[in-house]
Structure formats: structure tokens, C-alpha cells
Amino acid sequence: MKFLVCISNVPDTTTKITFTPDNKEFNKAGVQFVINPWDEYALTRAIELKEAQGGGTVTVLNVGEADTEPNIRKALAIGADDAIRVNAFPKDAFFVAQQIANIAKDGGYDVILMGKESIDYNGFQVHGMVGELLGIPTVAPAMKLDMSGNTATLEREIEGGKEIVEVNTPFVASCQQPMCEPRIPNMRGIMTARTKPLKVVEPTGEGARTEVSAYALPPAKQGVKLIPAESAGELIKLLRNEAKVI
Amino acid sequence: MSVLVVVECDGGEVKKSSLEVASYGSQVAQLLGTSATAVAVGEATEANLAKLGEQGITKVLYDAEPRLKDFVNGAYTKLIAAAAQQEDAKVIVLANSNIGAAVGSRLSVRLQASLATNVVELPKTDGSSFTVKRGAFSGKAFADVTLAGERKIIAVKKNSIEALHEAGKTAEVVSFSAQLSDADFADAPKQVVMQDQAGGILLPEADKVVSGGRGMKGPENWKLIEDLAQALGAATACSKPVSDVDWRPHHEHVGQTGITVSPNLYIACGISGAIQHLAGVNSSKVIVVINKDPEAPFFKAADYGIVGDVFDVLPKLTQAVKELG
Numbered sequence: 001m002k003f004l005v006c007i008s009n010v011p012d013t014t015t016k017i018t019f020t021p022d023n024k025e026f027n028k029a030g031v032q033f034v035i036n037p038w039d040e041y042a043l044t045r046a047i048e049l050k051e052a053q054g055g056g057t058v059t060v061l062n063v064g065e066a067d068t069e070p071n072i073r074k075a076l077a078i079g080a081d082d083a084i085r086v087n088a089f090p091k092d093a094f095f096v097a098q099q100i101a102n103i104a105k106d107g108g109y110d111v112i113l114m115g116k117e118s119i120d121y122n123g124f125q126v127h128g129m130v131g132e133l134l135g136i137p138t139v140a141p142a143m144k145l146d147m148s149g150n151t152a153t154l155e156r157e158i159e160g161g162k163e164i165v166e167v168n169t170p171f172v173a174s175c176q177q178p179m180c181e182p183r184i185p186n187m188r189g190i191m192t193a194r195t196k197p198l199k200v201v202e203p204t205g206e207g208a209r210t211e212v213s214a215y216a217l218p219p220a221k222q223g224v225k226l227i228p229a230e231s232a233g234e235l236i237k238l239l240r241n242e243a244k245v246i
Numbered sequence: 247m248s249v250l251v252v253v254e255c256d257g258g259e260v261k262k263s264s265l266e267v268a269s270y271g272s273q274v275a276q277l278l279g280t281s282a283t284a285v286a287v288g289e290a291t292e293a294n295l296a297k298l299g300e301q302g303i304t305k306v307l308y309d310a311e312p313r314l315k316d317f318v319n320g321a322y323t324k325l326i327a328a329a330a331q332q333e334d335a336k337v338i339v340l341a342n343s344n345i346g347a348a349v350g351s352r353l354s355v356r357l358q359a360s361l362a363t364n365v366v367e368l369p370k371t372d373g374s375s376f377t378v379k380r381g382a383f384s385g386k387a388f389a390d391v392t393l394a395g396e397r398k399i400i401a402v403k404k405n406s407i408e409a410l411h412e413a414g415k416t417a418e419v420v421s422f423s424a425q426l427s428d429a430d431f432a433d434a435p436k437q438v439v440m441q442d443q444a445g446g447i448l449l450p451e452a453d454k455v456v457s458g459g460r461g462m463k464g465p466e467n468w469k470l471i472e473d474l475a476q477a478l479g480a481a482t483a484c485s486k487p488v489s490d491v492d493w494r495p496h497h498e499h500v501g502q503t504g505i506t507v508s509p510n511l512y513i514a515c516g517i518s519g520a521i522q523h524l525a526g527v528n529s530s531k532v533i534v535v536i537n538k539d540p541e542a543p544f545f546k547a548a549d550y551g552i553v554g555d556v557f558d559v560l561p562k563l564t565q566a567v568k569e570l571g
Contacts, residue, residue, distance in 0.1 A: 011383075013384075013502050013503065013521070013522045013525075014520075014521055014522070015521075016521070017383045017386040017387050019387075026383075037503050038503070093351070093361070094354065094355075094360075094361070097355075119383070119384045119502055119503070120382065120383055120384075121382055121389075122363070122364055122381060122382055122383070122384055123363055123364075124342075124347045124348075124351070124363055124364075125347070125350070125351040125354070125361060125363055126351070127351070128319075128347075128348055128349075128350070128351025128352045128354075128355075129351050129352070129354065129355050131352065132323075132351070132352040132355035132356060133355055137319065137320065137432070137433040138319065138348070138351075138352070139319075139433070140344075140348050141344065156344075156435070157344060157497070158317065158344050158345070158438070159343055159344060159345075159448055159450050159451065160440055160441055160448040160450075160451075161438060161439050161440035161441050162438075162439050163316070163317070163435035163436075163437070163438050163439075164435060164436045164437040164438075164439070165433060165434075165435050165436065166436055167432075167433055177496050177503075178496050209354075209359075209360035209361070209393070209394050209395060210360050210361070210362060210391050210392065210393055210394065211391065211392045211394070212389045212390065212391055212392075213377060213390045213391070213392050214389070214390045215382070215387055215388065215389050215390075216387065216388045216389075216390075217386075217387055217388075218385075218386075218387070218388065218528055218529070221533075221546070221547055221548065221549065222549070224535070224545050224546070224548040224549065224550065224551040225549065225550050225551070226545075226550075226551050226552070226553060227550060227551070227552050228552075229552050229553060229554025229555070229558065229559055232552055232554070232558075232559045232562040232563055232566070233562055233563070233565065233566030233569075235534065235550055235552060235563065235566070236563060236566035236567050236570060237566070238550060239511065239532070239534070239550070240570060243511075243532045243549065243550070245454070245510045245511040245531065245532050246454070246478060246511065246567070246570075
């Protein structure tokens with residue numbers, strides 16, 4: 001079975017977010033980039049399923065410029081077999097989805113996995129667009145994925161519960177916890193990753209449909225009003241009479 | 247042309263987030279000088295759909311096909327696309343929920359529309375350009391996004407828009423059929439399993455949230471959190487370390503890699519306030535922090551704070567809420 005795992009390159013979760021002086025771009029200076037944490041579930045689960053099936057391949061796909069290669073190599077070190085980088089800045093979800101769909105179509109992949117969203121743009125869009133572009137089902141967000149032959153059983157999170165969904169290959173699923181325990185690279189993986197194939201291709205399809213005109217940070221808080229622990233009950237009165245939230 | 251609003255219903259009732267979506271849609275319609283039509287999905291009653299008039303909706307399309315009661319991505323997408331074609335919808339508004347956003351992304355490809363999710367404000371438009379503000383960087387920032395093209399789809403974040411209530415106005419409920427076939431239900435769920443919710447309040451829909459961190463010292467102490475939540479009519483939540491060690495289920499984990507919430511009131515008990523946790527809660531209207539460490543970073547992001555022992559403070563708060571009546 002052929003797995004395609006799509007990963008994004010995002011600022012580490014501890015990053016303090018700042019922007020360029022014109023507020024049009026994220027300020028990358030001094031920022032550590034990582035594999036999007038949600039995508040790590042997709043990657044590890046694909047490797048686990050491949051191992052359980054005793055064959056098949058896991059291909060990692062990233063739409064990004066050359067500076068994403070260290071994290072692509074990391075994905076290879078975790079256990080993917082080969083990688084493709086579409087050499088372009090990921091302008092918006094639709095642009096990225098077209099690249100993924102084109103590669104998936106040409107490569108004949110059975111299972112296309114990715115994280116439920118990237119922690120930088122938080123679109124929760126790409127998986128649905130890829131499914132629609134390819135005319136195949138998307139299950140998002142998936143908390144569990146098991147395969148039996150060409151049939152997958154997934155648990156899909158809904159507000160307040162979950163659905164059990166069965167789909168046949170090919171399909172798209174976007175992953176989140178508790179699907180698996182994301183793996184970290186071991187020394188052997190890091191050594192072998194250096195020689196695994198990483199193909200660079202140029203983007204295809206239409207351009208983006210959306211554009212960020214400005215970024216902004218949330219307004220700063222006014223400062224905390226402290227209430228002494230002995231008179232904790234006063235807090236409840238303030239919440240009713242001053243903040244008017246209860 | 248018109249604005250089409252996708253309204254999610256459950257057990258006959260329109261979801262609270264969909265009342266916000268309807269209000270958003272009718273205000274967009276007003277901006278564009280047109281009217282707002284809704285298409286309802288899930289289990290609805292005609293009386294409750296007619297009440298969407300209070301949110302400024304003039305007409306509601308409803309397909310009573312019983313298999314549409316549960317979410318089916320293929321069928322919902324086809325239904326909404328058919329409604330959008332019939333109504334010549336230029337703007338489609340849905341909830342940024344696991345249903346709304348999942349359908350929205352498929353629709354955007356099918357209808358060749360531009361899409362913005364996680365939207366927190368009404369659009370700014372001057373006739374030619376159309377810009378919305380959306381949450382980005384997992385709650386750490388906002389982005390103004392310009393949507394290109396003839397058609398736009400907007401998924402509105404919960405609790406960002408005040409629902410309108412114009413008493414006495416009713417919408418016309420019209421039956422609608424998208425001629426769905428068995429193939430459209432191929433990805434229907436085999437089974438739907440709902441969680442046991444303490445007090446029946448779902449975290450993503452909650453107005454008030456009481457949340458606990460490692461400072462609660464163990465799952466056996468969660469009764470203190472639950473008691474306060476119950477007295478307030480709040481949902482319960484937790485920090486990542488707490489769900490990582492299985493003190494609480496992962497669907498209660500609030501933060502950058504868990505659920506992002508934006509309730510009116512968020513009470514954090516024994517949570518230090520790591521940047522990843524703050525990202526998940528900082529769009530809450532009022533934040534209260536209870537922590538025995540006065541240096542806890544969460545106090546900098548809080549509106550009200552108590553420096554004290556949660557085991558001492560929580561029962562006092564619960565008591566004070568009960569005394570309010």
C-alpha cells in the first residue's frame with residue numbers, strides 16, 4: 001500500500017509570534033521550525049500501518065522553499081521511505097491542495113494523510129480540498145485509523161463525541177491525537193535518512209485565492225486585578241457586577 | 247444574488263454557534279444589499295427553523311431526508327452546493343465546526359470559491375475588495391485575509407459574533423431536495439458515540455469553562471473543578487500535561503495542540519500558563535487565574551487573579567456562586 005503523508009514546516013509551539021515591520025509577513029528571525037505537531041500523528045501512523053502490512057511505502061510531501069529540507073530529512077529519519085518537495089512558498093490552502101492533489105494523482109497513492117491543521121495558519125482546509133479535487137472521501141479530524149485490506153475504519157471527532165466511519169482506498173484523512181504516539185528519530189534513522197531520495201518538483205495549477213493583507217497581535221490585557229485568597233468569594237461578585245459574565 | 251447560511255441542528259434545536267452564523271450572514275446580506283437564506287442540516291423542527299427570523303434570516307431551506315440527521319460529508323456538500331446554486335449565493339457562511347469547516351473546504355473547490363476559516367469579525371468590503379479577520383498562529387495572532395473571486399465562503403469561529411434576537415420575526419420554511427442518491431451517503435458514519443458530559447455542557451460550545459492543571463495534583467481532586475463548573479453552568483477542561491498523563495480525557499485538553507476555546511469566562515485552576523496553553527484560551531473574554539505561585543506567567547494574561555491554594559479557594563468560589571442564587 002502506498003501512503004502519502006503531507007507535512008508543513010511551522011514555528012515551534014513555544015515561539016513568541018512577531019511580524020515584519022509592515023505586518024505583512026511572519027518574522028522568521030531566530031525562530032526554530034518544526035514538523036507541524038498534527039502532521040507527526042499522520043507520519044507515525046502511516047509508518048506503523050506500513051510495518052503492520054509488512055510492505056508498502058511511505059512518501060513524505062512538503063510544499064515549501066529549500067529551508068524546509070531539514071524537517072523533511074527529519075521525517076525520513078523517523079521512517080518515511082522517500083520525499084517530495086514542491087518548490088514554492090505555501091501561499092494559501094487552495095494552492096497547497098492543488099500541489100498535493102496533482103502529486104497524489106500521478107503517484108497513485110492509496111492513503112493520503114496529514115495533520116488536522118497547521119499550527120500557523122489554522123486553516124483546517126487542505127484535506128477537504130484535496131479530497132474534493134481528487135473526488136475521494138475525506139475523514140477529518142480522525143482520532144483513530146485502522147486498515148483491513150482496502151478498507152479503513154476511522155474515528156472522526158465531532159463536537160461532543162465521535163463517529164465511526166468506514167471508507168475504501170483511496171481516501172484522505174486528517175489526523176490528531178490520540179491516533180498514535182508520535183515517534184522521534186533514532187540514530188540509525190538519522191544515518192539512513194541522508195541517502196533516502198528527496199525529489200524537488202516545481203508547482204503546477206492555479207495560484208492562490210486568498211491573500212493576507214496584514215497580521216496583528218491580540219490586544220494586550222489591561223493588567224490583572226488580584227483578589228486576596230481569604231476573600232475569594234469577592235471574585236464571584238466582581239464577575240457578576242463588574243465583568244458581567246455570570 | 248443572496249447570502250446563504252448553513253445552520254447546524256441537533257435534536258430539533260438550532261445549535262448556538264449556528265445562531266451566531268445566521269446573525270453573521272444576515273449582517274453580511276445587509277452590507278451587500280441583499281437577503282439571507284439558510285439551509286438547515288441535521289435534525290430540525292419547522293418551528294425552530296422559523297425562529298431563525300430573529301437572526302435576520304428570511305427563508306430556510308430544509309431537506310427532511312432522514313439520512314441527513316447525522317453528518318455525511320458527501321451528502322452535506324451536495325445539498326449545500328445545490329442550495330447555493332438555486333439561491334445564486336455569492337457568500338456562504340458556516341460555523342467553524344468539525345462539520346462546517348469540513349464541508350466548507352470541499353464546497354470551495356466545487357463552487358470555485360475562496361475560503362476563510364476561523365473568522366472572528368464581520369467583513370470589510372468596498373464593493374470590489376472583500377476582507378475578513380481570522381485567527382492565526384493558534385490564537386497567538388490575527389490575519390486580515392482578502393478573498394478573491396465571485397464567490398466567498400466564510401467559516402465563523404464560535405463565540406466571536408453576538409447573536410441577534412429580533413423578537414417576533416419569523417423566517418419562511420421551504421422544503422428543499424437536492425435529489426440525493428445512495429452514492430452520496432457512501433461515507434455515512436456506521437455509528438455515532440456521544441461522550442458522557444458532566445452537566446451536559448459541551449466544551450466547544452460552552453460560555454463558561456473551568457479548567458484544571460497539574461496544580462490539581464491528581465484526578466481524584468477534579469470534584470472541586472466539577473463542583474464549581476456545575477454551580478456556574480460551565481464546561482470542564484484541562485491543560486496538556488493533565489491529558490498526557492490521562493488524568494482527564496484528551497477532548498478536554500485546551501491549548502495550541504488541543505481545543506481552542508473562546509468562552510465569556512475561563513477560570514484556570516493550578517495552571518501555570520505555558521505559551522501553548524495561552525494560545526488556546528486567550529480569545530476568552532474574561533480570564534480568571536487561581537495559582538499559589540504569584541510568578542505564574544498566566545497572571546500576565548488574566549483579568550482577575552487569586553494567589554492562593556486551589557484546594558482552599560475553589561470550595562469558597564463554589565459556595566459564593568451558590569449564594570448568588
